[in-house]
Amino acid sequence: MDDLPARLRRHFGRDADGAVVLSPDTSRPERKPALAAQYLRMSTDHQRYSLGNQRAFIAGFAESRGIEIVRTYEDAGRSGVTVDKRPGLQRLLSEVLSGKAPFSTILVFDVSRWGRFQDADEAAHYEFLCREAGLSVIYCAELFADDSFGSVFKQLKRVMAGEYSRDLSAKVRAGRRAKAARGRALGGGAVYGFRRQVVNADGSAGPILQEGQWKSRPDQEVRYIWGPPEELAVIQRIFEWFVHEARSQAGIARLLTQQGVMWRDGTPWNGDRVQKILRRELVVGFQAYGKSRVELGKRTIAVDRSQWTYVRVLEPIVDVDTFVAAQERMGALKRGHGKTEEEMVRELACLLARQRPTLEAIAKAENMASPTVYRSRFGSMKAAYERVGFRYTGYRRGLNPDGTPLDRDQTIEALRALHKQHGRISLKLIKASPGIPGDNRIRTIFGSIAEAYEAAGLPVGPRVGRRRAPK
Structure with a gap:
């Protein structure tokens, strides 16, 4: 107590003599770094949001705060408007909810990378699930204060992220409608009977694209043109067979294969390929668009044909009456085939x-x-x-012209005619004569073959016995 100042002695009281003053401990216990997982997502946004850029930014953030990244979850080329089709986020949430996650923090570049959910509460819900499991979600490029203002600002950012996707989706739909109205192809490869041709920004025709080729510049567009004459002739034959000869799609496919006509890739035709030809409006020169409608983050909805929009882009190779007849016949077919x-x-x-x-x-x-x-x-x-007015009996022999089986008297006359023709009668001759009922049918009518011979007045051979009566 000698080093305790007198003034402090008086402050501590009478019993301060028993007090112990320790020197300050300058040593600090070694702190282990916090363990974290990082979530990365990229759709088709600006290069700023590439997975590499996100990973580098998050790594710098973690290093400056003594955080060790032990897990990485990523969704490359995935839309953020829904949790569906985002296996990376699904695995992350599954591990968090299991209670066995080997990390206590989740690092995300910003709110939009977590998701552009159309309902801002959905984004907050997934973050709440993490917090409830004892994990914190940190947006490295957008640090929010841990107070009411920070919560409000974060929710605002979630709404803005969802609104960005809605606005972008509306612009894309409007662009596609405008392109379709100009008669341009909206994507996909060429189909049988057609080819794709580049249209330059000034409206001039560019090269014809081969299979697997695509336009080279963003300002270019693509339109459909007719393919080689031999393919057009096949399309016309398909409609002729289907409408005027009432052949099935599968039957047409078999007939084409038998004639050595193959699909564009050299493989045989099938019923589905024939049906696609029959349903394609391009054969009468029109391109249809607006066949489906998709709400952002939801399932695609098919639009009724009466609400489609049509644009004439080619001269027809199939007359309209034949095309309409084909559609009506397919509508009458069960499941579209046969x-x-x-x-x-x-x-x-x-x-x-x-x-x-x-x-x-x-x-x-x-x-x-x-x-x-x-x-x-x-x-x-x-x-x-x-x-069709044909009386079906189930018997395949010994029938009248109208399909009815021979009765008792007719069977007797048939047996007599067979005996007269061959000079004899036998079971072998009966079986070889389709105009006479079979032996089982004769037994049903007369009781036995011998009794049939007796009824017809024919000699009974030694081998023709009588059927025993049931006991």
Whole structure:
């Protein structure tokens, strides 16, 4: 206590003699750096927001504050208007909510990189989930005060980030509408029968683009032109077969392949490719746009055809009546493929006019649906036959011209005629004669083959026995 000043002795009181004065401890405990994760996102924004620039800025921020970055989550080329299709942010939130995140801080370049959510509360919600799990979210380029003013300013920045996306989306839609109104292609590669040609800023025609090529300058546009004559001839044949011959899309594809006509890439045609040709308005010279509508951050909504906008861009190669007939027929087809019920009934009636419509004849007929399709469409072959006025019995032999089976008296006459023709009668001859009912049918009518012979007055051979009566 000798080094304690007398004035402090009096301040501390009488018992100050027992006080102990320690020298100040100048040593400081070593502080471990805070562990953090960084979230990076880039869509198609300005280069300022490239992943490399974000990573470099965040690294400098972390180093100046003694923070160690242990995890990186990133979404390259992803829109920020929704959490969907952003696997990086989804993994980050999943790890945070699991309670096992090996970091206590999340570093983000700015509010817009966290997201341009159309509802500012959604952005705040995800940040709140992190805070509730004990983690803080720091926007390195936009440090907000930890008070009411900072909260208000942060919310304002969230609203501004969402408004930026809405404004940009509206400008993009308006630009696309203006481009479509000028008859320009809105993207995608050329399809069968068409080619893409560059249109320069002054309206002059540029080069024709080959497969996989794209315009070279932002001020250029692209328009559709007709392809080579041989492809145009194929398109005309497709419409002819579909409308006037009532062929199915799959049948047309098979016919083209049989004729050696291949798709542009050398692969065979299929029903889907044929259907796309049949639905393309460009064949009558019009380009349609406004087929769908997408709300920012939401699912694309198909627009009714009556609300589409059409612009004439080419001279037609298919007449309008044929094109409209093709659309009406496709609308009548179930699931867009095959044949309509009316066409199937008409073709079955035509087959009946030429011959008896057996399953084998139906299966072999050209440009006719298979028996399986008939059963699927009508429920059974019997129902299909009845639609054309043919009485279906289930028996394939021993039938009258109208399809009804021979009765008892007719069967007796048929057996006598067979005996007269060959001078004998046998089960083998019966089976070889389609005009006579089968042996099972004869047994059903007469009880046995022997009893049928007796009813017809024919000799019964030694090998023709009687069927035993059931016990």
